[in-house]
Amino acid sequence: MTQITEIDIPINTTIDRILHKIEGDQSGPVIVLFGGIHGNEKAGVKAIKSVLPQLNSSKIKGTVYGIAGNIAALKENKRFIIKDLNRQWTREKLKSLEKQIDYKNEDAEQKALYRLLLEILNNHTGPFYFIDLHTTSSKTIPFITINDALINRRFSNLFPVPKVLGIEEYLEGPLLSYINQLGYVSLGFESGQHDDELAVTNSIAFINLALVHTEILEAEVAENVSVYKELLSQSAENNTKTYEVTYRHKIEPNEDFRMCEGYKSFQDVDEGIVIAVSDGVSIALKETATLFMPLYQKAGEDGYYLIRPIPKLALKLSAILRKIKFDNMLVLFPGVSWYDKTKEILLVNTRTAKYMAKQLFHLLGYRSYQLDKNNIKFYNRERMSKKAMYKHLNWYKSSSF
Incomplete structure (x- = not known):
């Protein structure tokens, strides 16, 4: 196998918010790579600084951003300074953030990231791809985490690593959950253990494959595509299951x-x-x-x-049911109604929820949030997704459920 080398990047120095940006000679997709949302997870930052400066704008179609997350925490090698930056991305928190006058620590980091995110969305037409690069404190094979929308499933299935659905149901305020609510393809890539050198190598491989799959970089001019696939496949121990x-x-x-x-x-x-x-x-x-x-x-x-x-049959069935919008039938049950006119959130009485299997809601793309003791909100990632932005693309047509 061809050896993948990485650049020795000093982290504990001055870190710019935009680690690197490259615009291709041709217009096209936009991919945004986040590294260091947690300051003790540096593999993503190193991978971004290794891959992006080597890209040739004449061979790029679109725009690539590499963005540093929690800069202060990166400098101190801490997960965060005061509070977890990856648990603050709720609409309520963002509204209160806009009203603040004095910004410190993670509030200042989030304000800067939020402004940059809006700037990217306003200055480009897409299609957009957001990838958050992470590592874990325990040993692990590389894997992808996604909010359960079909556009995320289809895109993540292009990578030879396991996929994990539904973690957002247990967390409040991850950055990617907010971006997914906006309707764009977004996924997290966990490349390995924090200080494992292989975590950087896995991230380098993943970034390169993402550039090819988004067609920002043509496979014909990309180097070592087969090597990157084989490396990730071996690192993942040939596990491509969905959990x-x-x-x-x-x-x-x-x-x-x-x-x-x-x-x-x-x-x-x-x-x-x-x-x-x-x-x-x-x-x-x-x-x-x-x-x-x-x-x-x-x-x-x-x-x-x-x-x-998750059995493949269940994944396929859920894709079919979502396509025909079977969830419209749920409001016929007593105790179930649409939360508002957008028909993106179901409001379910807790008494009714006892008799309706949670797996049914999951099958249809819903994830739950306890509103109060009497009601549960079920959020539908499918209805929020901007499928029209992606459905004509080669990866969407070639991938499945």
């Missing part, structure tokens, strides 16, 4: 949570095995499950997740 999140252990304030040593993402763990300790009490799995993103760092609210593979 969904079934459980999250949320770490409460002042909780003393510690994962037991030796666990990694995508590891199958048997029922009864002790995997963590919380306030001195052992946590044993109640059923055999697949472990996902166990926490091995002090900062963070997510102790671990559990995931399970």
Whole structure:
């Protein structure tokens, strides 16, 4: 296999918000690469600084942005300074942010990122692609996380790594969830463990493949396309399954949570095995499950997740049901109504929700949020997506569910 080399990038120096930008000689798609939304996750920043400066504008069709996330946290090698920048991207938070006068720490970082995001959307016509590059505190094979819209599924299926759906149902305010609400293709790529050199190499491979799949870079002029595919496939141990999140252990304030040593993402763990300790009490799995993103760092609210593979038949059925907008039938049930005239959110009475399987809502592209003790909001990523922007493109037509 051809060796992929990376440039030695010093991180703890002055970091510009725009790490690199290149405009092709021809107009075309726009791809936005975020690195360092968490300041202790530097592999994405290094990969961006390695790949983008080597691009030739004469061979580029469109525009490529490489953007640094939490600059202050990157300089200090911390996940964040005061609060997690990747948990602030709700519409309510953005409205309050606009009214603020004094911006400090993560508020200042978010304000700068938000202005830049709006500037990119206003200055280009697209199609747009947003990719957030991350790493994890535990050992892991590379994987993709997406909000469950078909445009995201189809695009992520182009990469030879596992995909994980539904994590946004357990988190409030990730950057990509906000961008997905705007309707654009957006995905997170977790390239490996924080300090593993392979995490940078995986990110380099992923960026290059993304440039080819978006047709920003022609496959004929891109170097080592087959090498990048093979590298990611080997790093992912040939795992290309699609999973969904079934459980999250949320770490409460002042909780003393510690994962037991030796666990990694995508590891199958048997029922009864002790995997963590919380306030001195052992946590044993109640059923055999697949472990996902166990926490091995002090900062963070997510102790671990559990995931399970989604059968291909279920994925195909969900694509068909969404295409025919089967969810219009749900409002015929008592206790179910549209939240507003946009028909993007369902409001479901908690009593009704007990009798309607959550899997049905997931099948139709909905993810839940508890509004109050009597009502649950179900958000539909499918109705929000700008499918018309992508459906004529080669990758959309060639990929499936």
